[in-house]
Amino acid sequence: MSEGGVTAVPVVSEFTASSQKIELISATPVRHPGRWVGVAVIVLACILLIQSLATNPNYHWDTVATYILDVHVVQAVGWTLLLTVASMILATALAVALALMRVSENPVFQWTSWAWVWFFRGTPVYTQLVFWGLVAVLYPKITLGVPFGPELLQFDTQDLITAGVAALLGLGLNESAYLAEIFRAGLKSVGAGQMEAAEALGLRKSKIMWRIVLPQAMRVIIPPTGNEAIGMLKTTSLVLAIPFTMDLTFVTNSAANRLYLPIPLLIVAASWYLLITSILMVGQHFIERHYGKGFDGRILAPTDSALEGRR
Amino acid sequence: MTGSQPDASALVRIENVHKFFGSAHVLRGIDLTVRLGEVAVVIGPSGSGKSTLLRCVNHLETISAGRIHVGDDLIGYREIDGKLHDLPHGSIALQRRKIGMVFQQFNLFPHKTALDNIAEAPVHAKGIAKKDARRRALELLDRVGLASHATHYPAQLSGGQQQRVAIARALAMDPALMLFDEPTSALDPELVGDVLDVMKDLARSGMTMIVVTHEIGFAREVGDSLVFMDEGVVVERGAPRDVLGNPQHARTREFLSKVL
Ligand SMILES: Nc1ncnc2c1ncn2[C@@H]1O[C@H](COP(=O)(O)OP(=O)(O)OP(=O)(O)O)[C@@H](O)[C@H]1O
Ligand SMILES: [Mg+2]
Numbered sequence: 001m002s003e004g005g006v007t008a009v010p011v012v013s014e015f016t017a018s019s020q021k022i023e024l025i026s027a028t029p030v031r032h033p034g035r036w037v038g039v040a041v042i043v044l045a046c047i048l049l050i051q052s053l054a055t056n057p058n059y060h061w062d063t064v065a066t067y068i069l070d071v072h073v074v075q076a077v078g079w080t081l082l083l084t085v086a087s088m089i090l091a092t093a094l095a096v097a098l099a100l101m102r103v104s105e106n107p108v109f110q111w112t113s114w115a116w117v118w119f120f121r122g123t124p125v126y127t128q129l130v131f132w133g134l135v136a137v138l139y140p141k142i143t144l145g146v147p148f149g150p151e152l153l154q155f156d157t158q159d160l161i162t163a164g165v166a167a168l169l170g171l172g173l174n175e176s177a178y179l180a181e182i183f184r185a186g187l188k189s190v191g192a193g194q195m196e197a198a199e200a201l202g203l204r205k206s207k208i209m210w211r212i213v214l215p216q217a218m219r220v221i222i223p224p225t226g227n228e229a230i231g232m233l234k235t236t237s238l239v240l241a242i243p244f245t246m247d248l249t250f251v252t253n254s255a256a257n258r259l260y261l262p263i264p265l266l267i268v269a270a271s272w273y274l275l276i277t278s279i280l281m282v283g284q285h286f287i288e289r290h291y292g293k294g295f296d297g298r299i300l301a302p303t304d305s306a307l308e309g310r311r
Numbered sequence: 312m313t314g315s316q317p318d319a320s321a322l323v324r325i326e327n328v329h330k331f332f333g334s335a336h337v338l339r340g341i342d343l344t345v346r347l348g349e350v351a352v353v354i355g356p357s358g359s360g361k362s363t364l365l366r367c368v369n370h371l372e373t374i375s376a377g378r379i380h381v382g383d384d385l386i387g388y389r390e391i392d393g394k395l396h397d398l399p400h401g402s403i404a405l406q407r408r409k410i411g412m413v414f415q416q417f418n419l420f421p422h423k424t425a426l427d428n429i430a431e432a433p434v435h436a437k438g439i440a441k442k443d444a445r446r447r448a449l450e451l452l453d454r455v456g457l458a459s460h461a462t463h464y465p466a467q468l469s470g471g472q473q474q475r476v477a478i479a480r481a482l483a484m485d486p487a488l489m490l491f492d493e494p495t496s497a498l499d500p501e502l503v504g505d506v507l508d509v510m511k512d513l514a515r516s517g518m519t520m521i522v523v524t525h526e527i528g529f530a531r532e533v534g535d536s537l538v539f540m541d542e543g544v545v546v547e548r549g550a551p552r553d554v555l556g557n558p559q560h561a562r563t564r565e566f567l568s569k570v571l
Contacts, residue, residue, distance in 0.1 A: 197418035197477075200369055201432035201484060202408030205400050211435060215422050294422045294464035 063264035067255060068271060076251035077272050083167055083247060084233045084276075090172030091232075092225075095179030100209070102184050113180065120177035126241050128174050132166035133242035163244040170242065175232060182224045186217035218291040226284035230277050248272055322347045322488060322519050323368065328377035330363055330543075337363050339543035341377070345488075345521060345536075350514045352530035352551065353523045355540035356566055361523040364540070365490045368521070369410045370403055381410060381488055408436060411481030415493040417473040419465040425452060425476045426461040429483045437484070444483070451479035455509050471502030475509050482513075489513065491522040527570060531555060539563045 053059060067073055098116060101109035120128070136157040145151035161169070190213045198208040237249035244250075248269055256265035323345035330338035337360045345351045353361050366372040368379055370387040379386040384406045388395040398406075419428050429448035433439040439447075452458050455475035457468075465473050474494055481489060491510065495503040507529055514520060514533040524530065530537050530551045537551040539558075547554055547563045555571075558564045 193418040200412040202404045202436045
């Protein structure tokens with residue numbers, strides 16, 4: 001690093017070496033009175049907010065303190081997290097397949113993918129959740145077998161599609177449509193030259209996709225997917241439509257109804273959602289950094305091109 | 312020169328190749344033979360079909376008519392009783408492994424270091440052990456004068472350095488034939504020399520090469536033959552000295568008067 005230190009201050013060393021008299025500029029900076037007014041307004045607003053939070057008894061901070069680590073609430077946080085993660089995984093798996101189908105040369109695949117996205121993006125997630133809740137009414141029994149032939153296995157739909165499974169399917173299938181579009185945009189963002197270079201080397205299609213195209217597409221895919229994951233965390237609050245009754249919003253709501261104290265329990269729920277979102281954001285940061293390798297201008301190796309002799 | 316004469320030393324045989332893009336007739340009956348160890352330099356005005364011809368040789372473009380043979384391979388097809396059948400992708404990949412290609416825009420993989428760019432295909436196409444592939448990659452980097460840049464990402468390399476890595480990447484597959492599509496056209500003038508030096512080295516080592524370029528000096532110095540293309544046909548072909556010094560066709564004379 002000593003080399004870098006020397007080169008970083010060449011002006012000063014030249015200045016002292018030549019011992020010339022140079023009058024350095026010390027100009028008066030332009031004043032920005034407007035900025036100070038803005039800062040003053042913001043500080044004042046913060047003080048007022050903090051004061052009201054501390055003094056307004058309607059916040060019922062004691063109730064917040066009791067319930068924030070309540071065992072039912074913490075369990076509900078666990079369910080919400082599980083639902084978020086599981087539906088994102090299901091959605092991702094489906095979306096990769098949908099995006100690959102969409103860019104494939106097979107028109108039936110293309111069309112199927114398009115129709116899937118059209119349907120699941122075109123109807124409200126709430127409607128879809130209600131539908132999954134009612135699937136047992138629509139199909140009381142699910143039978144595996146040959147169409148118009150013998151039946152091999154039969155299930156009661158209610159045993160197979162429990163409220164949890166219905167929530168997972170409802171959230172995951174809906175999300176897959178959005179993720180598929182994000183993944184498709186990501187695949188398209190990788191230049192045709194990359195495919196051609198890989199093909200010219202004699203790499204097989206699957207290797208080109210997994211090793212050349214997808215890793216580069218991830219750069220484009222990760223930020224909006226992180227957004228979607230955070231969105232999913234909050235969309236889980238809609239699962240009472242099924243009804244699935246163990247998630248954070250439902251549990252805090254029913255406590256609030258029991259106590260006739262909605263505000264402190266809303267604060268409990270909001271705090272947990274905020275905490276999880278913050279954790280997701282940290283995770284996203286590291287994933288983005290991983291796939292930014294070679295792109296984001298970070299110096300990962302000494303750039304000694306200046307030192308390299310001409311051949 | 313008839314070109315389609317069966318010739319024991321011919322590595323590349325391009326026979327009456329036509330290419331249409333929609334209704335545009337871009338290649339109009341190309342016949343061209345490149346012998347083992349020959350450096351064939353292709354010149355011609357913009358839009359004459361030079362890139363298209365090169366891209367047909369490794370099947371990045373499909374040809375509309377004719378045949379292309381590289382060694383024993385009929386590129387892109389299998390011929391059964393005079394009828395052509397498309398080869399599956401895997402078989403085309405096998406054919407491409409014997410043909411290296413260098414692009415005008417380098418097309419290095421930006422998410423991989425110089426070393427990993429070079430080792431990628433040997434490991435993931437040929438199944439060579441990672442350790443051996445990386446050792447070989449380092450040797451190749453040394454050969455193109457970039458041994459000290461192994462851990463650099465493409466974005467940290469100059470254009471000339473990127474192109475030399477791209478050449479090393481193609482060489483890592485031990486191809487029998489190297490295709491160059493204007494490898495120095497995207498480079499600043501002071502970087503062209505380094506890339507040309509690597510190519511001259513390669514030519515002297517006996518590599519069979521088809522080089523599309525505007526570097527007439529390169530053609531004169533290392534080219535075994537010079538091919539002048541215009542409007543999808545080979546107008547003239549011969550020793551570079553003859554074509555450059557004594558062009559037989561008016562179109563060649565006109566083109567050379569612009570670039571020389
Ligand atoms: N994918 C394509 N679709 C349609 N037309 C194409 C395509 N690729 C090339 N062409 C056309 O084919 C003709 C020959 O193009 P080609 O790139 O082979 O020329 P070239 O000799 O390499 O020119 P240059 O010196 O500018 O690179 C041009 O008229 C071009 O517009
Ligand atoms: Mg071209």
